[in-house]
Amino acid sequence: MKEEFKFSLGSQISVLGWSGNSDPVLTVTAGGSSYKCWVSTALFENEFTCRVKIVSIETSRISGYWNYTFGIMKEGKSTNQGSYYSDSAVLQSNGHTNIQFSGSSNTNTSLTASWKVDDVLGVYRDSNNDIYFSINNEEKVKGFTNVSGNFNIVLGFSSSCNGEVFEMIDCYDKFE
Numbered sequence: 704m705k706e707e708f709k710f711s712l713g714s715q716i717s718v719l720g721w722s723g724n725s726d727p728v729l730t731v732t733a734g735g736s737s738y739k740c741w742v743s744t745a746l747f748e749n750e751f752t753c754r755v756k757i758v759s760i761e762t763s764r765i766s767g768y769w770n771y772t773f774g775i776m777k778e779g780k781s782t783n784q785g786s787y788y789s790d791s792a793v794l795q796s797n798g799h800t801n802i803q804f805s806g807s808s809n810t811n812t813s814l815t816a817s818w819k820v821d822d823v824l825g826v827y828r829d830s831n832n833d834i835y836f837s838i839n840n841e842e843k844v845k846g847f848t849n850v851s852g853n854f855n856i857v858l859g860f861s862s863s864c865n866g867e868v869f870e871m872i873d874c875y876d877k878f879e
Contacts, residue, residue, distance in 0.1 A: 719871045720744040721858070722781055727871040728758070735862030738769065740787040742776055742855035743874060747828065750878040753856045754825045757818055758868035764796070765817050768808045769861055771796035773824050775834065775850070776857035777804075787859050792847045794824070794836045800846045814844050826856060829878045 719727035721741040729741055743753070755773060764770040774793030783790060792803045798813035815838050818824070825837040832851045835843035858869055 719874060721871065722855075729858060729869045729871070731860055731864050731867040731869075733865040735784060735860070737785050737862050738787055738859060739784050739862060739864075740772075740776070740781060740791075740857050740859040742781040742857050743871065745874050746778055746853055746855055747775075747874075747876060748853050749876060750828055750830055751854075751874065751876050752825065752827050752879045753874040754823050754872050755856075755858070756870045756872050757820055757822045757824065758870055760796070760818065760820055760867050761864070762819070764861075764864070765819070766797050768795055768797060768799065768810075769859075770864060771818065771867070772801070772857070772859040774800075774826055774836075774846075774857055775828075775854040778853035778855065781855065781857070787857065791857050791859065792834055792850055793857065793859060794826070794846060800836075803847050803850070814846055823872065827878055828854075 721729045772793035772795050777790040780790035788806045793801050796818040798815045798817050800809045800814050822838050827835040832849050834847040834850050836846050837843045
C-alpha cells in the first residue's frame, strides 16, 4: 500500500477511500433517480480535517444548486441516495450551503467562491462542533454551528452527473 493513501485516526492507520471501494479517487458513475452520493470510509466522532481535490468537473454545472456538494453526512445515512441532503450539511459548487440537514439552499450569501478544476476543498470540525469550509487552503469560513454526532465526509451529485473525478487527499481526526 502506498504511503500517500494512508491517514491516521489516533494511533490507527487507515486507507483513504469512498463508499464502495478503498480508493481515494472517486469517479462519478451514471445513475440515481434524482441525486446520489458517496461517503468516506472514515467515520469522525470529534474534530476532523478533510480535503478533496477536484480533478475533473463539468464547468457548465457549477453555478447551479445541488449539482455538486461537499460536506458531512450523519453516520449510517448514505443509503438514502435520493435525498442524501436531508442528513447532510454541505457546501454547494456555487459557494452556497444548504440549510443544515435539509434540501433547502441558503441563497442569501455565498460562503465561498464557486468551484473549479484543481481546487482543493476542505471541510473541518473544531472542538465546539462548528463546521468550516475552505477552498485552496484559504481562510476557513464557518458554515454551521454546534453540529455534534458521528459523520462521514460526503460528495453529492445530481443524477445527471457522470464522469467527474474527485480525489481525497487527506483526512484526519484533528482540526487544522
